[in-house]
Amino acid sequence: MIIDTHAHAVFPQAISSYAADLVASRANPTAGPRQPITDEALHEIMARHIGNMDKVGTDWQIISPRPFMQLHSVDPAKVTQTWVKFNNDTIARQVAMFPDRIKGMAGLPQHRDYDLKPAIDELERAVTELGFVGCLLNPDPGEGGQLPPPGLGEDYWYPLYEKMVELDVPALVHSASSQHSRESYTLKFINEESIAAVSLTESTVFDDFPTLKLIIPHGGGALPYQMGRFHSWSIRRKQESTFLERLGKIWFDTTLYSEDALRLLFNVMGTDRLVFGTERPGTGSAPNPKTGRDFDDTKPTIETLLDAAGQKAVFEDNARTLFGDIF
Amino acid sequence: MIIDTHAHAVFPQAISSYAADLVASRANPTAGPRQPITDEALHEIMARHIGNMDKVGTDWQIISPRPFMQLHSVDPAKVTQTWVKFNNDTIARQVAMFPDRIKGMAGLPQHRDYDLKPAIDELERAVTELGFVGCLLNPDPGEGGQLPPPGLGEDYWYPLYEKMVELDVPALVHSASSQHSRESYTLKFINEESIAAVSLTESTVFDDFPTLKLIIPHGGGALPYQMGRFHSWSIRRKQESTFLERLGKIWFDTTLYSEDALRLLFNVMGTDRLVFGTERPGTGSAPNPKTGRDFDDTKPTIETLLDAAGQKAVFEDNARTLFGDIF
Numbered sequence: 051m052i053i054d055t056h057a058h059a060v061f062p063q064a065i066s067s068y069a070a071d072l073v074a075s076r077a078n079p080t081a082g083p084r085q086p087i088t089d090e091a092l093h094e095i096m097a098r099h100i101g102n103m104d105k106v107g108t109d110w111q112i113i114s115p116r117p118f119m120q121l122h123s124v125d126p127a128k129v130t131q132t133w134v135k136f137n138n139d140t141i142a143r144q145v146a147m148f149p150d151r152i153k154g155m156a157g158l159p160q161h162r163d164y165d166l167k168p169a170i171d172e173l174e175r176a177v178t179e180l181g182f183v184g185c186l187l188n189p190d191p192g193e194g195g196q197l198p199p200p201g202l203g204e205d206y207w208y209p210l211y212e213k214m215v216e217l218d219v220p221a222l223v224h225s226a227s228s229q230h231s232r233e234s235y236t237l238k239f240i241n242e243e244s245i246a247a248v249s250l251t252e253s254t255v256f257d258d259f260p261t262l263k264l265i266i267p268h269g270g271g272a273l274p275y276q277m278g279r280f281h282s283w284s285i286r287r288k289q290e291s292t293f294l295e296r297l298g299k300i301w302f303d304t305t306l307y308s309e310d311a312l313r314l315l316f317n318v319m320g321t322d323r324l325v326f327g328t329e330r331p332g333t334g335s336a337p338n339p340k341t342g343r344d345f346d347d348t349k350p351t352i353e354t355l356l357d358a359a360g361q362k363a364v365f366e367d368n369a370r371t372l373f374g375d376i377f
Numbered sequence: 378m379i380i381d382t383h384a385h386a387v388f389p390q391a392i393s394s395y396a397a398d399l400v401a402s403r404a405n406p407t408a409g410p411r412q413p414i415t416d417e418a419l420h421e422i423m424a425r426h427i428g429n430m431d432k433v434g435t436d437w438q439i440i441s442p443r444p445f446m447q448l449h450s451v452d453p454a455k456v457t458q459t460w461v462k463f464n465n466d467t468i469a470r471q472v473a474m475f476p477d478r479i480k481g482m483a484g485l486p487q488h489r490d491y492d493l494k495p496a497i498d499e500l501e502r503a504v505t506e507l508g509f510v511g512c513l514l515n516p517d518p519g520e521g522g523q524l525p526p527p528g529l530g531e532d533y534w535y536p537l538y539e540k541m542v543e544l545d546v547p548a549l550v551h552s553a554s555s556q557h558s559r560e561s562y563t564l565k566f567i568n569e570e571s572i573a574a575v576s577l578t579e580s581t582v583f584d585d586f587p588t589l590k591l592i593i594p595h596g597g598g599a600l601p602y603q604m605g606r607f608h609s610w611s612i613r614r615k616q617e618s619t620f621l622e623r624l625g626k627i628w629f630d631t632t633l634y635s636e637d638a639l640r641l642l643f644n645v646m647g648t649d650r651l652v653f654g655t656e657r658p659g660t661g662s663a664p665n666p667k668t669g670r671d672f673d674d675t676k677p678t679i680e681t682l683l684d685a686a687g688q689k690a691v692f693e694d695n696a697r698t699l700f701g702d703i704f
Contacts, residue, residue: 189559195524201559232516232528232576236610240599241568249559268606272567272599275641278634278661279595282672283563285663307605310641314602317637334605336612345609 052349053369053377056222056267056303056327057111059141060099062091068136069119072129079129087140089147096144100151102331106347110377113141114186115157118235120226123162123193131159131168138172142180153376154182155222160191164199164206170213177217183373185214187221187264189246194238195229202246202264203253211259220263220301220372236333243271248280251296263372267327269306273297274318294318301372303327304352304364307334307345313355321360325368326352379676380696380704383549383594383630383654384438386468387426389418395463396446399456406456414467416474423471427478429658433674437696437704440468441513442484445562447553450489450520458486458495465499469507480703481509482549487518491526491533497540504544510700512541514548514591516573521565522556529573529591530580538586547590547628547699563660570598575607578623590699594654596633600624601645621645628699630654631679631691634661634672640682648687652695653679 068083075081103111115137121130134157141154156176158169176182187210190198200206202223214221225242228235243266256262266273273280277294284293302319305327306312315324326349328334334346343350353361370377395410402408430438442464448457461484468481483503485496503509514537517525527533529550541548552569555562570593583589600607604621611620629646632654633639642651653676655661661673670677680688697704 197522198557198559204559230525232525232531233572234575236606237571237575240603240606241571244564244568244599245560248561248564268603272571272602275599275602275638276567276595276633278638278665278672279563279567282634282661282663282665285666286660306603307609308645310644311602311605314637314641318635333613334609336609338605338609339612345605 051110051366051377052108053110053326053366054103054108054328054330055112055265055325055369055372056305056329057113058116058329058332059113059137059144060095060331061140062087062095064091065140069121069133072133073121073124076126076129079126079132082136089143092140092144093147096148099331100148103151106330107349110151110153112153112155112183112373113144114155114222115141117186117188117224117239118227120157120188122160122188122191122226123195123229125162127159127161127163127165127168130161131172134159135172138176138180138182142182145181153373154180156180156182156185158185158187160188162192162196164191166210170210173210173213174217177219182219183376184220184222186224188226189223189242190225193227193229194233201249203249203255208258211255211262214263215259215261218261218374220265222265222267224267240268240271243268244273247271247273247297247300250300251293256299263301265301265303265325265372267303267305269304269311269315270302270319274315277318298323301325301368304348305329307348309351309355312348312351316355316360321356321363323368324364325372326365378437378693378704379435380437380653380693381430381435381655381657382439382592382652382696382699383632383656384440385443385656385659386440386464386471387422387658388467389414389422391418392467396448396460399460400448400451403451403453403456406453406459409463416470419467419471420474423475426658427475430478433657434676437478437480439480439482439510439700440471441482441549442468444513444515444551444566445554447484447515449487449515449518449553450522450556454486454488454490454492454495457488458499461486462499465503465507465509469509472508480700481507483507483509483512485512485514487515489519489523491518493537497537500537500540501544504546509546510703511547511549513551515553516550516569517552520554520556521560528576530576530582535585538582538589541590542586542588545588545701547592549592549594551594567595567598570595571600574598574600574624574627577627578620583626590628592628592630592652592699594630594632596631596638596642597629597646601642604645625650628652628695631675632656634675636678636682639675639678643682643687648683648690650695651691652699653692
């Protein structure tokens with residue numbers, strides 16, 4: 051079984067227009083889309099998406115809101131909350147249409163004012179009422195525009211971690227947009243992942259929450275490639291465990307689009323804490339001139355790099371460990 | 378011949394104390410160190426450093442100020458200027474003592490107020506009066522504390538590029554400190570390098586300055602590892618040239634501390650635009666339990682990964698292309 055743990059929602063255009071309306075009319079953020087979003091429209095676009103999964107042999111996807119469109123740094127916070135909640139509700143409708151192919155992962159209404167309470171409440175609602183199986187966690191809801199909140203190793207995040215542990219759901223650590231034109235949102239994902247992982251390795255988070263499940267996507271940002279640097283840095287500072295041992299408490303996904311990168315990821319990190327992810331359809335949905343396949347069709351590449359046991363772990367078993375026996 | 382293009386100054390302790398004094402007494406930043414820094418003290422510490430080069434078979438190093446100690450985000454700007462100038466003068470004294478082993482690369486008094494004029498003036502002074510062969514360029518002199526300046530692809534940087542082209546010297550793109558506790562300075566180096574390279578690939582900088590020489594250190598931050606992502610992104614946006622072709626106008630160095638990473642770098646980027654760098658002594662100066670050698674002793678690893686022509690290019694010829702026939 052092939053479980054793709056990292057994918058994002060596909061919605062009809064009318065829903066993007068709603069986002070624009072929300073941003074434009076901030077005084078009245080509770081109004082819904084101009085036209086109601088019909089079941090027919092949602093079904094049509096998701097059926098196409100399922101066809102896209104079939105094309106590359108994916109049995110399941112876990113679907114969350116499009117990260118860059120989460121409006122985390124928009125004022126007032128009510129806009130963010132309205133929008134994220136609407137996203138989750140819409141994904142829940144799609145999951146109900148294809149209950150044997152997709153599962154929902156919640157967006158959280160994190161906001162640049164850093165109040166975590168609405169995010170915690172929405173996580174609880176998404177899991178207990180909508181049946182969602184995890185959440186996105188944005189380490190920089192200010193989207194680069196202000197001083198960021200403390201790193202993921204700091205106790206600012208503990209109330210959210212507590213709720214995740216209580217509900218027994220993992221978070222995919224995924225930033226949203228970037229307010230800096232020099233740093234595209236797609237590169238900010240990568241940089242924030244490195245920051246998140248380093249902050250966690252410097253902390254006692256996994257001593258304080260031994261069952262906390264955090265997934266760093268995109269093959270760990272820069273870290274497996276820059277492993278020697280952090281390994282050495284850790285030895286120079288006479289830390290008790292190695293950098294790799296501390297990274298080993300985090301989960302990572304395989305959302306990388308080249309054979310070289312996947313090979314390095316497997317060599318450096320092994321497969322015990324890796325889950326299959328593609329973000330398809332997304333940044334990698336373009337034909338790779340070298341292979342003829344889409345960049346994000348990475349299953350055939352992984353099959354050439356891992357033995358049967360490694361494939362079973364990455365494609366299926368580790369996802370079951372993380373998300374439970376839900377597939 | 379082995380030319381290490383990426384190394385930083387080693388100074389006596391009294392010089393760090395001077396930095397602390399400068400920061401503590403900002404009203405009077407022009408005073409020098411409490412005790413004069415003697416030739417004897419400078420010679421002693423640099424002789425030890427040269428011994429360190431000999432240990433790993435390095436013939437030449439290009440030495441610049443310690444990036445994280447450049448005080449770019451300290452107010453008033455006069456502190457930064459005094460400190461950076463003092464660094465350059467001190468490196469020049471060391472170069473005069475070991476003229477057959479080290480060359481000077483200037484720190485620039487870039488400042489969070491973003492006025493490039495003092496940096497351009499100091500570059501001119503360092504090259505024409507001190508005989509320096511290049512400079513550090515910090516893409517975020519605010520050190521994370523404010524909104525960053527425009528990306529390196531923007532014309533904000535053009536006056537500095539003009540001066541570099543006029544003087545025919547390269548810049549090593551290297552951030553300084555980080556004001557965010559969640560992002561160590563050492564990780565900020567990596568993240569800023571990815572941002573710098575992506576910004577350059579989105580720009581017309583190398584059309585406007587065909588002879589401009591910019592080096593992205595540490596194996597290009599995250600980019601060679603995340604190449605598939607940016608390759609695909611570029612195809613999706615129907616850009617005329619590939620992402621790799623656009624990266625090919627930039628130079629990169631090999632300051633990476635694992636065999637996996639160096640192999641990926643060579644596979645992805647080839648050797649035409651790569652120079653040898655170690656940052657030794659620095660973050661990588663700790664024994665690697667796997668090899669028994671220091672992490673930053675990477676020459677033996679590179680020798681196993683590249684053929685003779687590749688080694689000649691990376692260890693020597695590309696440095697001559699960049700810096701001229703000065704070794």
